[in-house]
Amino acid sequence: DAKTTQPNSMESNEEEPVHLPCNHSTISGTDYIHWYRQLPSQGPEYVIHGLTSNVNNRMASLAIAEDRKSSTLILHRATLRDAAVYYCILRDASNFGNEKLTFGTGTRLTIIP
Amino acid sequence: GAVVSQHPSRVICKSGTSVKIECRSLDFQATTMFWYRQFPKKSLMLMATSNEGSKATYEQGVEKDKFLINHASLTLSTLTVTSAHPEDSSFYICSAKRLAGRNEQFFGPGTRLTVL
Numbered sequence: 001d002a003k004t005t006q007p008n009s010m011e012s013n014e015e016e017p018v019h020l021p022c023n024h025s026t027i028s029g030t031d032y033i034h035w036y037r038q039l040p041s042q043g044p045e046y047v048i049h050g051l052t053s054n055v056n057n058r059m060a061s062l063a064i065a066e067d068r069k070s071s072t073l074i075l076h077r078a079t080l081r082d083a084a085v086y087y088c089i090l091r092d093a094s095n096f097g098n099e100k101l102t103f104g105t106g107t108r109l110t111i112i113p
Numbered sequence: 114g115a116v117v118s119q120h121p122s123r124v125i126c127k128s129g130t131s132v133k134i135e136c137r138s139l140d141f142q143a144t145t146m147f148w149y150r151q152f153p154k155k156s157l158m159l160m161a162t163s164n165e166g167s168k169a170t171y172e173q174g175v176e177k178d179k180f181l182i183n184h185a186s187l188t189l190s191t192l193t194v195t196s197a198h199p200e201d202s203s204f205y206i207c208s209a210k211r212l213a214g215r216n217e218q219f220f221g222p223g224t225r226l227t228v229l
């Protein structure tokens with residue numbers, strides 16, 4: 001599986017935008033970029049995913065570099081409830097039935113009131 | 114949104130006993146469910162992939178005779194930790210993928226197992 005690299009931790013002020021980077025220089029053409037987050041003592045929660053184009057949903061935006069070797073999860077206006085560990089994961093869609101998600105260490109986001 | 118539940122949410126047991134954890138998809142059918150284990154301050158580690166009506170596929174290093182998985186219906190998978198020992202104490206999390214469409218997995222709230 002192609003690997004991802006994320007900063008171990010980040011801090012952001014409440015009500016400000018947050019940009020969470022992820023490097024995936026060995027990404028293949030069939031890898032989707034998925035983002036999940038895990039709040040303390042809970043199971044992970046899907047945030048967003050994309051392949052080539054930037055994506056927006058009610059939770060966040062995903063900006064994907066033109067060469068797809070990096071991506072950025074954007075939280076437009078952070079709240080205290082956004083404090084979590086954010087995981088950037090590549091999922092190979094070429095192998096039908098291979099739905100496994102391999103979690104890395106993620107980025108622990110702290111929101112400062 | 115799709116909801117996945119786990120039962121129990123936490124369990125404390127004596128060493129040598131077996132513990133069963135249930136994972137249910139409440140409002141959708143899931144052909145595939147996944148079981149993860151997470152140690153404190155660590156990331157999730159996939160243990161096995163559970164397919165309805167067939168044997169589970171275990172990740173390398175996970176003992177299938179110790180972690181018994183049964184996926185008897187499209188809405189229920191169970192993980193049984195047999196002859197539990199203190200080193201099995203962990204946060205166990207399941208996830209489920211819809212029968213049709215959409216790429217995301219839906220995760221349960223987790224079960225915290227403490228073996229004394």
